[in-house]
Each structure stands twice: as C-alpha cells, then as structure tokens.
Amino acid sequence: MVVATITIAGLLWMILYRFREPFMRAYGSFFLILIFYVLNKGGESEVSELGAGTFSPLSLARWGLLGVLFFIAIRLPRPEGIRTDLPLTLLGSLFLADIALSTTYADDFGYSFMRAASFIVLAVAIGAGFVHHFYWRVNCVRFFQFHYYLAWLVMVPALLLHLGGLNRYGATVLGGQYAGSFANQNLLGVFSALITPYVLFHWRAEAQTTWRRWVDVALLAAIFAGLGLSRSRGGMLSCIIAVATYFLVVKIESGIKIIAITLSLIVVIVAFPSLKQNLMSFIRKDTVERAEIEGIGKQIVEERRYELWRNVAPLYWDEKMKGYGFAMSHLMTFPFSGDKEVGRHVHNSYLELFGDLGLPGAFLLLLTLCGLAARSLKLIERRGNFLQRNINAVFISIFASGVVNAFFESWMFSVGNIVTLMFWGPTAGIVAQWAWGAVPAEDRVEVAVPTRELAHSMLQQQAK
DSSP: HHHHHHHHHHHIIIIIIIIIHHHHHHHHHHHHHHHHBBBSSSSOOHHHHHHTTTTTTHHHHHHHHHHHHHHHTSSOOOOOOOOOOOHHHHHHHHHHHHEEEEEEEEGHHHHHHHHHHHHHHHHIIIIIIHHTTTTTTHHHHHHHHHHHHHHHHHHHHHHHHTTTOGGGTTTTTEEEEEETTBBBBBHHHHHHHHHHHHHHIIIIIOSHHHHHHHHHHHHHHHHHHHHHHTHHHHHHHHHHHHHHHHHHOEEEEEHHHHHHHHHHHHHHHHOHHHHHHHHHHHHHTTTOOSSSSSOOHHHHHHHHHHHHHHHHHHHHHHTTTTTTTTOOOOGGGGGGGGGGGGGSSSSOHHHHHHHHHHHHHHHHHHHHHHHHHHHHHHHHHHHHHHHHHHHHHHHHHHHHHHHHHHOOOOOTTTTTTTHHHHHHHHHHHHHHHHHHSSSOOGGHHHHHHHHOGSSHHHHHHOOO
C-alpha cells in the first residue's frame, strides 16, 4: 500500500503543480485512474467492489476522464503548416469502422459496444488531438518529463522495498517472481519497456551534469534489475528492443555497434554450454519439470501461450471473414486454460484481433502498423539536429517495443489497460514529427518556448 500511495500522491502533485497545461492535466488524470487499477493496493476487496461492473464508481470515473481527455484533445488548435496524413487517416477510419460494425453481430452486444466505443474515442483523440500536441517539440519534451518522473515513482520505491525484504508494504512477488508495483510481472515487463525511452531521453538530452547522468544510469539499472527479478521474458525482450532502437535512431553507428554486441553475445552463448543453460533456465522460468535442456525450439513448443494459440486458432479460422465481434474472441480461451485469471486472454493482441474482426480487420491493422513503420523510417533517414533525433528516438522505440510485446500479450485494444495508452499515445508523435519535417522551413510556424518548460539552454536553442 505504501508504494501505491507514493505513486498516486506523486502523480497528483505533478498534475496539480508541475504540469498545468490543460492537455497534460487531462492526460495525467486519465493516466492516474488507469494506473490506480493495476497498482498493488494490499487488501482489494473494497476497491474491487468499486471497480466491478460497467457502471461502478471507478468505471464511471474512467469513462468521465476519458471523455475529458477526448474533448480537450480534439479542441487543440491545428498548427499552421501541418500536413494531413491522408493514407494513414483513411486506414485508421476504415479500421475503426470495422470495429464498430463488428459489434452488431457480437454475442454480447452491450459488452462489445462499450469496448469498441472506448477504443474509438481514444483513437479519435489521438488522431485529432495528440498529433497536434506533439507537433511542437516543446510539448514533446514536457510529455517526456512527465513519464521520466513517473518512472521514479513506479520503479524505484518497490525495488528498494523488495531488496530490503519489505514486500508487505507494496512490492509484489507472485510465485517467486517480482512484479514491482503491479499485480503481475508481465505488466511490469511491458511497462518497463515503454518507460525506458523517456529515461534514455533525459539521460542523453536533459542531464547536463555528471551526477545527474549517473542518477539516470542508476534509474536504468533499477529498471533492468526489476526485469531480471521478474523473469518477464517478453518484457526483457521488449526493453532490449527499445534501447537498441533508440540508439539506432539517434546515431546509426551506435545502432550498428549494439547489433554487433548482440550477435557477439549469441556466439558466446552458443560456444559456452553453461551460459546457454542459464539462458534456457531464464526462458523456462524453472517451471518445466524435466532437467535437460533441449533447445529454444523445444521450449517454444512447450510454452503455454503456444498451446493456447494452437487451440483457439481453428476456432478463429471458422469465422475468418468477419470474426466474432470486437472483444469477443478472447472468451473462447476459457476451455483451454485451467486458470481463469491467466486464461482471460489469448496473450497475443494480433491473434485476438483476428478472432474479433477476421481477415479484413487484421489486414487493416497490418497496413496501419506498416504505415507507422514507414513514417518511422522516414524520420530515421531525415536525421535532424541532436534534439530532433532524440525526440524521434523516443517515439519510434516505444512503437517498436510495443509492436513486439503485443505478440505476447493482449493489451493493444483494451482502453482500460494502461499499456494501451502508453503505446498508442506516443505513436501520434511519429505522425506529428513526420508532418513537422515535411513542411518547408520557410513555411513553418513555431510558438515561443517558455523558459520554465525546458531543462537547460541546449534544449532552449534547439526546440525553437
């Protein structure tokens, strides 16, 4: 409960006193209600009652704050000179229309409609508002600062309590796996991956003194230490991808070095069987009874997620042209899981969407993600100054790590999941910076940069 109190109190302070802009307050408030759901709050009987049902107090608060974020986002002024991304807008509109249409033939129309409505509202807010907000680099820096402070609130207190043997004060340990401030280790893994780029930005672009850089290094070490203790395989993979992508965007030479180091590690693991065995132990989480190590291919076959995918895939294929309706297909996982909590989802956002919308919806999603990837490549090719490259690196690394993690978890289209907001929100930054760079310099209009909003003179000069 102590960790949850520190996090909630810190977020409230930031919303009230540190980030006073209407957009950041609306975003922070919605973020607050979402993170409240997933924090370890100790005895949760009363909290569970408040959040149970569509019209419970916490659910209504979540809908209300989503509505506030929506109206503030769509009312943001359209920057002069920004170019509309017509292909991506068309793809997104068709995808949202398919989601809305699928609710009409869902077995539970009410549940499917509410899930679809919440995602459509968030998507419109991102497409019509977040893009305009992230057009200005000073707003990007402020957004990054919010998440940098959040990383300290969420990651550090829980780890210190765990290392001090004080888990009863809010550090979660489930089945011997550390879950930090959250209710499960998988959420800790993906949260760590999506929060790391903000810490990297602060370390590279904002920390101007040696001691501040070392403080950021310590925070990065805490994030990776938590991942190691959690044994979250998807989280660790996504975090590594986030770091590698960040440096690849900032400086291609650095990205090549990281790739070379990764290949060298693979060679070392293959050459030394003892290291290979330790790696396989991490992959298996020591849950497989047989002691012998038969290789990663065998582990994939034994993975429970793979078994779940294999069982539900034929059912999804039966309705391949239209699916079962948005947010409906995951209900078919129950017969194939002995654990009702673990078996609530397919643990694969793409397979679950295929079950919901069929091939047309899956194809539209693929085209949308490919469109975002193409714009990311354009930003990498364009380069820009130091600040611009680091801003691009944050948005692109979050997109890359999220796309990979969604292959192992089913959070991509659940607005009630904090990871959904942390992934789709920054994707607007890719479009915004692509549109910003596409405008000729002589036609571009910039706003005055408030001195208090930037950390030091280097950012002041480059954000103008």
